[in-house]
Amino acid sequence: MSIDFKKFSGTGMTSDSSREKLILILKGEGIKNSKVLRSMQLIPRHIFVDEAISSKAYDNTALPIGKSQTISHPMIVAKMTEIIMAYEPRRVLEIGTGSGYQASILSLLVDKVYTIERIEYLHNKSKKIFQKIGIKNIYSKYADGNTGWPQKAPFDAIIITAGATHIPDVLLDQLSSNNGILVSPIESNGKQYLKSIVKSQDKYNEKIHGKVNFVPLLGGVS
Numbered sequence: 001m002s003i004d005f006k007k008f009s010g011t012g013m014t015s016d017s018s019r020e021k022l023i024l025i026l027k028g029e030g031i032k033n034s035k036v037l038r039s040m041q042l043i044p045r046h047i048f049v050d051e052a053i054s055s056k057a058y059d060n061t062a063l064p065i066g067k068s069q070t071i072s073h074p075m076i077v078a079k080m081t082e083i084i085m086a087y088e089p090r091r092v093l094e095i096g097t098g099s100g101y102q103a104s105i106l107s108l109l110v111d112k113v114y115t116i117e118r119i120e121y122l123h124n125k126s127k128k129i130f131q132k133i134g135i136k137n138i139y140s141k142y143a144d145g146n147t148g149w150p151q152k153a154p155f156d157a158i159i160i161t162a163g164a165t166h167i168p169d170v171l172l173d174q175l176s177s178n179n180g181i182l183v184s185p186i187e188s189n190g191k192q193y194l195k196s197i198v199k200s201q202d203k204y205n206e207k208i209h210g211k212v213n214f215v216p217l218l219g220g221v222s
């Protein structure tokens with residue numbers, strides 16, 4: 001994919017040097033995958049948020065994107081991406097497009113990204129940003145992600161970017177049986193943890209990767 005990223009070099013707090021500082025923070029917090037770090041350096045996070053808060057885009061923090069939703073904390077985006085990239089996925093499904101930032105990071109790393117958003121306003125807005133950047137391997141859908149995208153299954157990886165109380169079986173069914181990986185925040189006793197599940201034939205291998213704090217995975221569309 002040839003994208004002219006220089007077009008998106010910002011100034012001041014959104015400049016390339018602010019982005020480089022963020023990459024150093026991510027490295028300091030333990031992100032090691034150089035391809036993930038490169039993708040986070042290239043994708044201009046400031047264009048996924050309103051201009052009024054774009055000076056905060058390279059802070060290591062979640063930010064509002066409207067409709068009571070957030071663009072995730074860069075460290076969490078990096079961590080979830082690094083977890084799935086260890087399995088070298090080529091086709092990834094994301095539940096919770098939000099701003100489109102996580103999908104854009106993935107688009108530089110895998111062949112195809114399928115992403116589902118339940119809020120029409122965010123679905124439309126993120127689609128425009130994908131076009132603006134010139135990303136052509138993201139396929140997005142306005143729907144309730146709890147049912148996945150059966151027509152495009154199986155997926156090598158599934159990322160859920162909203163806090164679920166449980167992983168819907170239908171999503172596990174859409175995961176490749178050949179080391180397909182799903183990563184999601186999971187709520188338990190009022191706390192949220194990042195969980196990964198690797199599917200190998202009919203066996204599931206689960207792992208917890210620490211505490212997180214995501215907006216909830218809801219049902220239906222809005």
Ligand code: SAM
Pocket residue numbers: 069070071072095096097098099100101102103116117118119122143144145146161162214215216217218219220
């Ligand atoms: N990945 C996003 C990004 O890069 O900006 C951040 C996602 S935000 C933390 C969570 C998103 O999940 C919100 O946009 C929310 O509307 C969406 N969401 C929640 N439940 C959903 C569902 N059942 N299906 C699809 N999207 C859902």
